[in-house]
Amino acid sequence: MAIPVVYNLRSVKARWTSAIVAVIGIAGTVGVFVAMLSLARGFRATLVSSGSEDNAIIMRAGATSEMTGGVGIDSVKILQDAPGIARGADGPLLTAEVVLVAPIPLLSTGTDANVQIRGVSKNVLEIRNKVKIVEGRMFQPGLTEVVVGKNANVSYSGLTVGNTISLGSVKWKVVGVFDAGGSAFDSEIWCDGHLLGPAYNRPDTFFQSVTVHLVSPDALRQLKDAVTSDPRLNVDASREIDYYSKQSTRLTTLITVLGGLVAGIMAIGAVFGALNTMYSAVSERGREIATMRALGFGGPSVVFSFVIEALLISFVGGLIGCIAVLPLNGLTTGAMNLQTFSHMAFAFKITTELLVKGVIFALFMGVLGGLAPAIRAASLPISSALREL
Amino acid sequence: MKFSRLVFANLFRKKVRLILTIGSFAVALFLFTFLAVVKSAFSRGTELAGADRLVIINRAGLIQVIPLAYRDKILQIPGVKAVTHNNWFGGVYQDEKNFFPQFVIDVENQRQVMTEMKVPDEQWKNFVNDRQGAVAGATLAKRFGWKVGDRIPLKNALYGPTKTWEFNLDAIYTNDHPGGDESQFWLQWKYFDENIPQVIKGSIGWYVLKLENPDDAVRVAKAIDTGFANSSTETKTETESAFQAGFAKQLGNIEFLILTIGGVVFFTLLLVTGNTMAISVRERTSELAVLKAIGFTDRFVLFFVLAESLVIALIGGLIGLGLAVLAIPVVGVALNGLLPRLILSAAMLSFGLGFALLVGAASGLLPGLGAMRLRVVDALRRV
Numbered sequence: 001m002a003i004p005v006v007y008n009l010r011s012v013k014a015r016w017t018s019a020i021v022a023v024i025g026i027a028g029t030v031g032v033f034v035a036m037l038s039l040a041r042g043f044r045a046t047l048v049s050s051g052s053e054d055n056a057i058i059m060r061a062g063a064t065s066e067m068t069g070g071v072g073i074d075s076v077k078i079l080q081d082a083p084g085i086a087r088g089a090d091g092p093l094l095t096a097e098v099v100l101v102a103p104i105p106l107l108s109t110g111t112d113a114n115v116q117i118r119g120v121s122k123n124v125l126e127i128r129n130k131v132k133i134v135e136g137r138m139f140q141p142g143l144t145e146v147v148v149g150k151n152a153n154v155s156y157s158g159l160t161v162g163n164t165i166s167l168g169s170v171k172w173k174v175v176g177v178f179d180a181g182g183s184a185f186d187s188e189i190w191c192d193g194h195l196l197g198p199a200y201n202r203p204d205t206f207f208q209s210v211t212v213h214l215v216s217p218d219a220l221r222q223l224k225d226a227v228t229s230d231p232r233l234n235v236d237a238s239r240e241i242d243y244y245s246k247q248s249t250r251l252t253t254l255i256t257v258l259g260g261l262v263a264g265i266m267a268i269g270a271v272f273g274a275l276n277t278m279y280s281a282v283s284e285r286g287r288e289i290a291t292m293r294a295l296g297f298g299g300p301s302v303v304f305s306f307v308i309e310a311l312l313i314s315f316v317g318g319l320i321g322c323i324a325v326l327p328l329n330g331l332t333t334g335a336m337n338l339q340t341f342s343h344m345a346f347a348f349k350i351t352t353e354l355l356v357k358g359v360i361f362a363l364f365m366g367v368l369g370g371l372a373p374a375i376r377a378a379s380l381p382i383s384s385a386l387r388e389l
Numbered sequence: 390m391k392f393s394r395l396v397f398a399n400l401f402r403k404k405v406r407l408i409l410t411i412g413s414f415a416v417a418l419f420l421f422t423f424l425a426v427v428k429s430a431f432s433r434g435t436e437l438a439g440a441d442r443l444v445i446i447n448r449a450g451l452i453q454v455i456p457l458a459y460r461d462k463i464l465q466i467p468g469v470k471a472v473t474h475n476n477w478f479g480g481v482y483q484d485e486k487n488f489f490p491q492f493v494i495d496v497e498n499q500r501q502v503m504t505e506m507k508v509p510d511e512q513w514k515n516f517v518n519d520r521q522g523a524v525a526g527a528t529l530a531k532r533f534g535w536k537v538g539d540r541i542p543l544k545n546a547l548y549g550p551t552k553t554w555e556f557n558l559d560a561i562y563t564n565d566h567p568g569g570d571e572s573q574f575w576l577q578w579k580y581f582d583e584n585i586p587q588v589i590k591g592s593i594g595w596y597v598l599k600l601e602n603p604d605d606a607v608r609v610a611k612a613i614d615t616g617f618a619n620s621s622t623e624t625k626t627e628t629e630s631a632f633q634a635g636f637a638k639q640l641g642n643i644e645f646l647i648l649t650i651g652g653v654v655f656f657t658l659l660l661v662t663g664n665t666m667a668i669s670v671r672e673r674t675s676e677l678a679v680l681k682a683i684g685f686t687d688r689f690v691l692f693f694v695l696a697e698s699l700v701i702a703l704i705g706g707l708i709g710l711g712l713a714v715l716a717i718p719v720v721g722v723a724l725n726g727l728l729p730r731l732i733l734s735a736a737m738l739s740f741g742l743g744f745a746l747l748v749g750a751a752s753g754l755l756p757g758l759g760a761m762r763l764r765v766v767d768a769l770r771r772v
Contacts, residue, residue: 021664028653062544062551064485067452070546102450103625111635114450168449169621200449201621203588234550250488258427261720262420262650269416269654273661276409280668283403341451 003297003305008312011281018277019313022369025273026317026362027324029266034350034358035325036259040252042349043335047248050183051241053217055127056084058210058227061236065247066099066209067340073205075233082226084219085212088126093213095121098196098206101342102167102189104156106334113334113343115156116188117167119196127213131185136161136176141192144199147176149186151345155334159189167191168199184244187334187344211240251337267365270317274369278310282377289377290385299378306377310370311363318362322355396696403669407701410665414705414745415712420654422713422741423720426731428647429568433732437566438630441603442502443610445596446632448623452477454592455622466612468605469598471501476594478576480543480554482533489529491543491574493581493594502599505565512537512560520580523556526571527563537561548585568732597629655748662752666698670756677760678768687761694757695750702749706742714738 012019051057058079060070071079076096079085086093098119103112122141125131135153139145146167148159158165163174172191180186197204214220217239224237282289289302329350337344400407429436445463447453454476463472478491496517500508508516508524516522525535535541539558544551556576564571582590600609610626617624627635670677677690685693714733721731 018664018668021660024660025657028657032650032653060546060551062481063546064481068479068547100450101452200453262424265416265420265423266654266657269413269420269657269661272409272413272416273657276406276413276661276665279405279409 003292003301005308008305008309011285012309012312015281015284018280022270022274022277022313023317023320025270026314026365027321029263029270029365030318030321030358030362031325032266033259033263033361034322034354035328035348036255036263037354037357038325038328038348038350039333040255040259041351041354042346043255044245044248044252045349046182046186046344046346047184047244047337048241049181050185051239051244052128052130053239053241054214055240056212056214056220056223056237057240057243058212058235058237059208061228061234063236065340066097067101067342071096071207071210071235073207075235076207076210078230078232079210079212079227079235082212082223084214084223084226086215088123090123093123093127094210095124095127095212096193096207096210097121098193098202099208100196100200101340104158104165106343107155107157108334110157113156114336114341115152116184116340116342116344117196118185118188118190119193120190121193124190127211128180128185129213130183131178131180133176134179136174139175139191142195143192144170144172144195145175146172146189146191147178148174148190149188150177150179151186151332152189153177155187155332155345168196169201170195170199182347184337184344184346187342210235247337247340251335263361267361271365271368274310274314274365275373277313278306278370278373279376281309282306282373285377286380286385289380290382293378293380293382294386302378303371303374306374307367307370310366310374312366314362314366314369315359317366318359321362322358326350392693392696396693396700399669399673399697400700406665406669410662410701411705411708413661414702414748415709417654417657417748418706418709418741418745419712419716421651421744422710422733422737423717424647424651424654425737425741426713426717426733428644429734429737430731432644433568434570434633434636435630437569438628438633439505439599440628440630441600441606442629443598443600443606443613443626444629444632445598445613445624445626447595448614448625451595453622454589454594455596455624457591457593459593459596459617459622459624462616463596463598463613466609466616468601468609470601471498472596472598473498473502474578474593474596476578476581476592477547478543478545478574478581479547480545482541482543487533489532489572489574491576493578494575495578499575502597504599505569506562507565508560508562516559516577519557519559520577521555521557522559522577524560524562524575525558526573527561528571529574530558530561532572548589554584567734659748659752662698662701662748663755666694666752666756669697670694670760674760674763674768677763678765681763681765682769690763691757691761694760695753698753698757699746699749702745702752703742706745706749709745710738710741713741 058071059066080092080094100117101114102117104115105111106113125138133147134150139147153159159174161174161177164171165174193207194204197206214223220237220239227233227235227237292302328348330347332345332347334343334345336342445455447455460472460474463469473495476493478493480491516524523541535558537558537560541556541558542553543556544553562571600606606628613626614624681690717731717733
């Protein structure tokens with residue numbers, strides 16, 4: 001025979017002060033858990049969304065990131081005729097890019113951040129077709145003009161349309177703002193690839209990476225085989241999306257490991273709090289429980305009833321924790337990518353899945369905190385408990 | 390203390406509750422210490438930076454190079470004691486996951502500038518005489534199980550076509566500063582410069598200089614930057630700590646994150662213990678009334694309740710700190726080079742213990758005051 005859940009609801013209400021302690025303990029733990037994971041998610045999502053299934057990035061063989069690779073203009077010319085690359089109105093959809101970082105002050109702190117500058121070719125918007133100009137216009141090839149990502153526009157000083165900034169030995173005019181759909185490009189500055197190198201006293205015949213638009217996602221195999229087997233080339237091709245998801249591993253691991261550790265330790269504390277609450281609930285209710293047993297409710301139903309009560313408390317705690325961190329969703333923060341050492345803006349990303357995980361985590365803590373007290377409640381000897389007090 | 394037996398007898402009245410409360414304290418203190426250790430690991434670079442050192446980088450950004458020829462001009466500026474130059478090597482050891490910083494160093498001057506990094510003279514001599522020689526920090530050597538005499542291949546794609554550079558580990562360096570960086574890998578400038586493409590020969594990543602007198606920092610930095618102003622390569626000179634702080638700031642607002650979590654932990658802990666103390670005082674109302682009735686003063690009753698919560702806080706705090714001392718080295722290994730070394734200082738331990746006692750006192754205060762104000766007649770009538 002089951003004890004009605006109303007009994008638990010009323011008993012939590014009657015002892016709300018001690019229940020609240022357990023609720024807050026669990027809410028705090030779930031809040032930290034969800035916030036840390038959403039930080040890692042947001043960072044990863046930003047980098048992963050930078051890549052596309054339809055694009056391939058070609059770098060020097062063995063290079064671990066764009067920053068550590070180099071491709072000469074001779075190789076770029078050979079790559080233009082490689083198989084699998086889609087063609088647009090003016091030739092192959094290929095952008096040979098110069099990538100470097102320049103110190104630009106953050107608006108928030110006034111201190112310099114390493115901002116990624118990308119010299120691109122003029123048809124880059126056809127290759128990265130998710131990128132759209134949202135203010136002003138695209139830079140004109142051959143002119144010292146730049147367009148800035150929408151996060152760069154609001155995070156770093158001086159990057160507003162009409163302003164002039166100096167990069168290397170050259171002054172550049174900001175002519176537009178682009179939206180790259182919340183990807184890492186949103187924190188970058190783009191300009192003509194042929195002008196960026198010389199501005200930094202580098203030859204204009206040397207690039208960090210080449211990104212191409214594939215005729216279809218399956219064409220990667222064909223392209224990869226062709227470029228790796230060509231004896232004139234010393235490059236390797238990988239899918240853009242794979243490259244970017246790999247770029248996120250170091251910081252994501254750090255946040256996940258640290259966040260997991262902290263949430264795990266906090267969970268132990270929260271379980272202790274829940275145990276304390278439930279044990280005192282059991283000991284204060286010795287007579288009640290004995291009365292129910294005497295009325296004919298069996299041991300298992302008493303255990304079940306107390307576990308339900310603990311689950312109720314932890315569920316409320318989990319919900320409160322999730323609701324408390326919900327305003328973080330979409331909040332933009334900045335961090336340095338530990339793989340390229342460049343600064344990047346990204347947003348906390350709280351998904352439904354993460355919230356469900358948070359609540360499950362709370363219920364798990366509830367079971368841990370409620371089971372032992374429940375068993376004790378069920379094993380109290382009826383006759384002596386009734387005699388108590 | 391003649392009443393200590395009474396305090397202890399009351400503590401053990403409910404053993405499970407005692408264990409759980411002590412447990413919450415231990416967990417909170419453990420977490421507190423852990424967060425403090427992580428926070429200090431992030432800011433340590435700034436704290437340990439030499440006050441008498443300046444870092445000179447290309448004004449256009451850290452990844453741009455500076456000519457080797459600047460060295461002599463820098464040395465002419467009065468107040469400069471020694472100058473060394475470094476390059477970022479950026480090789481990969483076996484797998485990308487095994488990241489560690491590799492610096493190309495100026496063998497003649499590195500030790501005069503980086504005085505806290507110590508290498509035994511015998512090993513240093515071997516390193517200097519071995520073109521393919523390398524020096525590894527003690528932590529780094531331990532991480533990969535390297536010994537002096539090992540051959541270490543690093544794959545590099547940064548300078549010319551991708552190739553594997555082979556190094557002989559000739560020496561291990563240690564850092565004099567407790568907690569100082571021991572995770573670097575050094576190789577010789579001469580060997581590096583010979584093996585890179587012609588166009589980038591003679592290019593330096595950054596210079597580090599040592600001052601005669603730390604008070605000269607501003608003057609010397611200004612002299613360097615104005616000296617190279619309007620040249621093809623302009624410079625940016627900062628103190629080492631400003632340089633490190635700028636780097637750390639970009640990592641994101643770690644301090645805020647840690648303080649927020651710490652605040653949540655503090656608040657939760659206060660509630661849990663405050664609640665437990667309140668329950669245990671409430672259960673004993675009649676006993677406390679009896680104590681008062683037989684002549685114990687109000688102040689004694691307050692002291693009595695406070696003593697109980699302080700003892701719990703002390704025991705829980707000590708267990709938490711003990712666990713932290715045991716666990717932090719393990720966590721450091723598990724993070725596998727992702728974070729700077731985690732170090733638990735004596736100051737952190739004593740601060741943690743003080744923090745535990747503070748929470749203990751705060752959580753005992755409210756029920757204690759209640760017990761103090763208890764009117765004997767009412768309390769005895771209640772049951």
